[in-house]
Amino acid sequence: MHLLTAINDAFALLFSGDAALWQIIWVSLKTSFIALLIAAPIAVLAGYALATRSFKGRRIVIWLAQVSLSLPTVLIGLLLYLMLSRQGPFGSLQWLFSQSGVIAGQVLIALPVLIAFTLAAVQAADIRIAETALSLGASAWRVMTTVLYEVRFGVMAAVITGFGRVISEVGCAIMVGGNIAGETRTITTAIALETSKGDFAQGIALGLVLITFALAINALLMLAQGDARGVRSAS
Template sequence: MNISAAIHDAFVLLFSGDSTLWSIIWVSFKTSILGLAMATPPAILTGYLIASHAFSGRRVAIWLVQAALSLPTVLIGLLLYLLLSRQGLLGHWQWLFSQSGIIFGQAIIALPVLTAFTLSAVQSADPRLAETAITLGAGRRQVMLTVLYEVRFGVMAALINGFGRVLSEVGCAMMVGGNIAGETRTITTAIALETSKGEFAQGIALGTVLIVLALLMNAALLLLQGDTRNAEHLQ
């Protein structure tokens, strides 16, 4: 393998507007964003409720959320495959080997990440914030929104990490999507396929996209945090 030639060919693919390459990138972005959007409302609500309410079994709930973070995505893919297959409980949905199935899988993968980060962020908030809001006559919804706004950077970190998690996973997308060209082939499944065939140019190009995206997302969060803190300091 000529590494220099593979890197050169990778950048040619990226900047030549190769339709196959950009189709793979589009499928990855589409399924990841929709999966994240599906998981975000219930995950943030669950994280907030666990963190801000005392109830029987709360420690078990926190333990389950933390444990879900370490579940291999290929295991989630296997479970979804069994559920979505023709003989499975959800087989009538006909989502196996489709983008809908991948989106469903991405949502399940993102759910514990978003929940755990939100839970941690709300737990770290000053408890007097909610108490003050209640004293001023805020309802439950207003209290929740006030607390979540206060810990917004933790929630934003949850979204960034959740997006990175679903965009970079391969096991679930491979098993549920089937790696069908133009339909369910994502960045990670394409990298795995092309590398196994000894075709490294496309893999390097797609890997470069993942690296650049990760750098941009984290840079944006850091810049936003810095700008907000500077504004608060000036006030």
């Protein structure tokens, strides 16, 4: 009965327009989208370069990118905290316990995911795509955009996975952001805080928001993939 009451209170809280609750949601969305806007172009270019270029140390770079996928976010938060602290090399930026610091942490968390997924997508592409583009006199930039267009659903999956990783992480956000109400309190840090205080209603409400985001974004990807298959079948 206690669980049912908490769930009922969670829905009531969501539909009541509670300012504090929606501020938390806004901060999470804002920081996550900005982090992805920064990380995605860098990671897609890096993933493509790793898949198509041969250079000394390439295997080591790929290995490091893959190892980074398994690093705990709290460890990334610790390293970033040391870098952004007053005694750290980037302390002058004053990003610690600010949204800028949270975004920086999310960029570091998203980069390995985006690079690894883009690398896998480009490596799986038909090599004849690039060869045909080159034979037709396409520039290196044109070849890249052609290949990336062909593997666009893999890249989209990378972005979605990266979004899911940054919006759902808690360790780095707490260490670098400090869980400050109205500034750096995100959905996950709020869930951890409110649950520890025994306020299960807000924790469940924010959890429902996370689930809704996950379902909506993945549904959009599935629809896009379905439309693409339909077009190919018709042709």
